[in-house]
Structures are given as structure tokens and as C-alpha cells.
Amino acid sequence: MNELKFEEALARLEEIVRSLEQGEAALDEALFLFEEGVKLARFCNTKLDEAEAKIEIMLEDGKIETLEVNEK
Amino acid sequence: MVHPISVSELTKQIKSALSSPEFQSVAVEGEISNFVHHRSGHMYFSLKDPQSRIKAVMFRGRNQRLNFVPKNGDTLVAVGSIGVYEPNGEYQLYVDLLLPKGVGALHLAYEQLKEKLELEGLFDPPRKRALPALPHRVGVITSPSGAALRDILHVLTRRHPGVRVLVFPSLVQGEEAPDSLIDALTKAQHTDVDVIIMGRGGGSFEELSAFNDERLARAIAQSSIPVVSACGHETDFTIADFVADLRAPTPSAAAELVVPMQEELISGIASLQARMARSLERRIQAERRYINQLSQSPVLQRPEHHLRQRRQRLDELWTGLSRYLRHGVIPKRAQLKNAVGKLEALSPLGTLARGYAICQNAEGEIVLQAEKVATGDVVHVTLHKGSLSCIVEGRHT
Numbered sequence: 001m002n003e004l005k006f007e008e009a010l011a012r013l014e015e016i017v018r019s020l021e022q023g024e025a026a027l028d029e030a031l032f033l034f035e036e037g038v039k040l041a042r043f044c045n046t047k048l049d050e051a052e053a054k055i056e057i058m059l060e061d062g063k064i065e066t067l068e069v070n071e072k
Numbered sequence: 073m074v075h076p077i078s079v080s081e082l083t084k085q086i087k088s089a090l091s092s093p094e095f096q097s098v099a100v101e102g103e104i105s106n107f108v109h110h111r112s113g114h115m116y117f118s119l120k121d122p123q124s125r126i127k128a129v130m131f132r133g134r135n136q137r138l139n140f141v142p143k144n145g146d147t148l149v150a151v152g153s154i155g156v157y158e159p160n161g162e163y164q165l166y167v168d169l170l171l172p173k174g175v176g177a178l179h180l181a182y183e184q185l186k187e188k189l190e191l192e193g194l195f196d197p198p199r200k201r202a203l204p205a206l207p208h209r210v211g212v213i214t215s216p217s218g219a220a221l222r223d224i225l226h227v228l229t230r231r232h233p234g235v236r237v238l239v240f241p242s243l244v245q246g247e248e249a250p251d252s253l254i255d256a257l258t259k260a261q262h263t264d265v266d267v268i269i270m271g272r273g274g275g276s277f278e279e280l281s282a283f284n285d286e287r288l289a290r291a292i293a294q295s296s297i298p299v300v301s302a303c304g305h306e307t308d309f310t311i312a313d314f315v316a317d318l319r320a321p322t323p324s325a326a327a328e329l330v331v332p333m334q335e336e337l338i339s340g341i342a343s344l345q346a347r348m349a350r351s352l353e354r355r356i357q358a359e360r361r362y363i364n365q366l367s368q369s370p371v372l373q374r375p376e377h378h379l380r381q382r383r384q385r386l387d388e389l390w391t392g393l394s395r396y397l398r399h400g401v402i403p404k405r406a407q408l409k410n411a412v413g414k415l416e417a418l419s420p421l422g423t424l425a426r427g428y429a430i431c432q433n434a435e436g437e438i439v440l441q442a443e444k445v446a447t448g449d450v451v452h453v454t455l456h457k458g459s460l461s462c463i464v465e466g467r468h469t
Binding site: 005006007010013014016017020021023027030031034037038041044045047048049050052053054055056057058062064067 | 204205206208216225228229232233234235236237238239240241259263334337338341342344345347348349351352355356358359
């Protein structure tokens with residue numbers, strides 16, 4: 001699940017909610033979808049919680065350095 | 073004396089002479105006269121100054137983009153190319169753009185480039201790519217010392233504390249700026265940034281001219297990563313703004329467009345989760361209700377009652393059957409016996425038993441009169457028991 005992109009996870013979660021709300025899946029499948037949905041929501045939240053901002057700058061020679069930001 | 077050539081050959085040569093580059097891109101200032109907006113949509117007019125005039129035509133496809141209607145007496149700048157109209161042997165100006173008088177060279181170049189790229193389809197909405205919902209890493213192309221970078225970083229980190237940013241320093245002003253911007257954009261293609269903000273703070277038309285560069289416009293169009301332009305000017309559009317996938321009025325606004333509010337996303341996901349749980353719960357309740365309903369059906373509730381009902385029905389059927397035997401079958405049998413007795417009384421077999429015989433000729437016809445047979449005929453006589461074949465020896469009528 002780590003390879004998953006945030007928007008892919010979000011799109012799949014939305015699809016699962018739609019499918020559950022329309023009640024088109026068999027009960028077994030619905031339970032399975034629910035489980036998948038919970039995992040996706042957790043994944044999305046983890047992505048959002050990655051707390052440390054990382055601001056870098058690419059130098060002339062292609063090296064990447066962390067940029068010190070002094071907020072006023 | 074040279075060998076004479078045909079008129080059309082001469083016209084062709086003149087046309088070819090006029091197709092040299094210096095006549096293919098001209099900007100000429102003059103007063104409009106003889107203006108006709110033909111019903112076909114094309115505009116025909118002359119441009120003149122005190123000494124000269126030139127015929128001009130602006131086709132419908134071009135003049136539809138005009139945001140004013142030219143009229144006789146207006147002094148305007150016409151941009152276009154010189155061509156020859158062969159049937160009349162006339163040269164005329166084919167106008168691509170009409171601009172107000174006194175427009176500067178930079179602005180003229182801007183309008184020309186905008187027209188050209190627009191016709192090429194570089195600004196078409198279907199070309200625009202969607203931005204990622206939550207960027208993995210944001211590329212920022214701008215001056216490392218400008219206020220624009222500070223504004224962008226401030227907004228990005230405020231909206232999403234976990235944002236990842238890679239800055240590509242670039243010149244944003246002066247002659248070398250276009251190359252520098254293109255270089256930064258090219259470098260960005262080889263990184264994992266999935267959206268790019270390219271911009272600078274506001275400035276005069278001249279200061280923003282790097283963003284009106286044709287090569288930069290093409291580089292933006294070819295970028296495999298969506299580009300948000302932010303040239304710090306609410307009203308004026310640069311060429312980069314038109315080509316970019318999204319135009320932001322200021323660098324701060326670009327940052328807002330690129331990164332969603334973290335809280336909004338979190339509450340969005342929470343609401344999806346709640347909807348999911350609610351619908352599953354509803355589903356389970358509905359299934360449970362259905363099972364209850366099934367288990368309350370009479371068959372499952374009181375099976376012995378069901379059995380008793382069946383037994384009673386069986387009894388009813390049995391009673392019906394015996395009633396039918398009594399009242400239906402037995403009297404019918406007596407009736408049949410009676411009918412058979414009557415039938416026997418009428419039978420010719422009874423008559424034969426009393427001594428009568430039946431005489432038939434060879435064809436099987438019954439003989440009732442002696443004159444119907446001749447002496448020597450064979451007749452057939454049926455008796456009560458057995459029959460006789462007889463030869464007639466004599467007859468008595």
C-alpha cells in the first residue's frame with residue numbers, strides 16, 4: 001500500500017463509499033469493501049500527518065540542499 | 073528584346089518576390105478608409121497616410137477576435153503579411169491583428185505571439201492537465217531572493233505542514249531570464265515533483281517580458297508536469313499564463329491552488345469513513361430484518377399446525393371420494409344393466425333363436441321377395457347357430 005498515491009487511495013475510497021451506499025455488493029463483498037475502505041482512510045490520514053515540512057533547493061550543480069526558511 | 077512572358081507568369085513572379093520574409097511579417101500604422109464589413113464576415117478596407125494607401129483584408133477567422141469594431145478615420149496598427157491577389161494583379165495586406173495606435177514594440181510582439189500560439193492550439197482547454205489532489209512534492213521556479221518565494225513557502229507550509237518543496241532558482245527578469253527559466257523547467261522534469269509553480273512578483277510589462285518568451289511558452293506546453301503560472305499581476309496576462317495548466321493571479325494564490333487545506337482533507341476523509349460505516353450498518357440491519365421476517369413465517373413458527381391442516385384436507389378428499397362412489401358409480405352400474413337387456417331384446421339374434429332365418433344373395437343383400445333371385449343362384453342362409461350355402465331349385469311367387 002506504500003506505493004499507492006494519495007489521490008488513487010482517495011478515489012478508491014470514494015468508489016467504495018458509493019458502492020456501499022448503493023448496496024449493490026453481496027454482503028460478504030460489502031464487508032470486504034468496508035475493510036479495504038478503513039485501510040485506505042488510514043493510509044490517507046497517515047499521508048496527511050507526515051508532519052515535517054521539507055523544503056529543499058536545487059543548486060547549480062544539481063545537488064539538493066535543505067533550504068533554511070526564516071519566517072518573520 | 074527579351075522573350076515576352078504571359079501575364080500570369082509575371083504575376084506569379086511578383087507574388088514570389090513578395091513572399092520574402094520582410095513582407096510576411098509587417099506591422100503598419102495608418103488611417104482606415106473605405107471600410108466594409110462584408111456579409112461573408114470578412115473585413116475589407118484601405119490603410120492610408122497623406123502620401124499612400126494600401127488595400128487590406130481581415131478575414132472572418134481573424135476579425136472575430138477583435139474586441140472593437142474598426143471604423144473609417146481610426147488610426148490603427150495592422151499586423152499581417154503582404155500577398156498578391158492574382159485575378160486583379162493587386163497586392164494587399166492580409167491583416168492578422170489590429171491594435172491601437174502608438175502600441176510599443178514589445179506589446180506588438182506579445183500580441184503577435186499570443187495570436188500565433190493561440191492558433192496553434194497551445195492555449196486550448198483540453199491541453200490543460202489536472203493538478204494532483206495532494207502533491208507528492210511541489211516544484212517552485214522563481215528567484216531565490218524574491219518576495220514571491222517567501223510568499224509561496226509561507227502559504228504552502230501554513231496549508232499543509234507536511235509539504236515537500238523543491239526550489240529551482242531562476243532569473244525572472246532581464247535578457248537571460250527566459251533561458252534560465254527554461255533550464256529550471258527542464259531540470260524539474262527529472263525530479264519527482266508532480267506540480268510546478270513558476271512565477272515572480274508583479275512588475276511592469278517590460279519586467280515581465282521573460283514570461284512572454286516563445287521558447288518558454290513551448291517549454292511549458294511540453295512539460296510533463298502540470299505548471300501553475302503566477303506572475304503577480306491581477307489583470308495583465310503573460311503568454312506563460314495562457315499556456316500554463318492553471319493561472320494564479322499571485323504567487324500566494326498559486327500556493328493555495330496547489331496545496332489543499334490539510335484540515336479540509338482530513339475532515340473529508342472522516343466524512344467518507346462515516347458514510348461507509350453508516351451504509352454498512354444500514355445494510356446489516358436490513359439483512360437482519362429480512363431474516364426475522366423469514367423466521368416468523370407460519371411454516372417455521374408452527375410446523376404441527378401446518379401438518380394438521382394437510383391431514384384435515386386429506387380427510388375431506390377421502391369423504392368426497394366415497395360419496396362419489398356411493399352416489400355416482402353404483403346407480404350408474406344398474407342403469408347400464410337395464411340398457412343392455414333392452415338392447416338384447418331388439419337384436420336380430422333373438423329372432424333367429426326363435427326359428428327364423430335370414431337369406432342373403434351373393435352380394436350380401438337380404439332377400440325379401442322370391443322374384444329377386446333366379447333358379448340356380450347361390451343364396452346364403454343364416455340360422456340361429458351356423459349358416460347354409462344353398463342353390464335355388466325353384467321359386468314360388
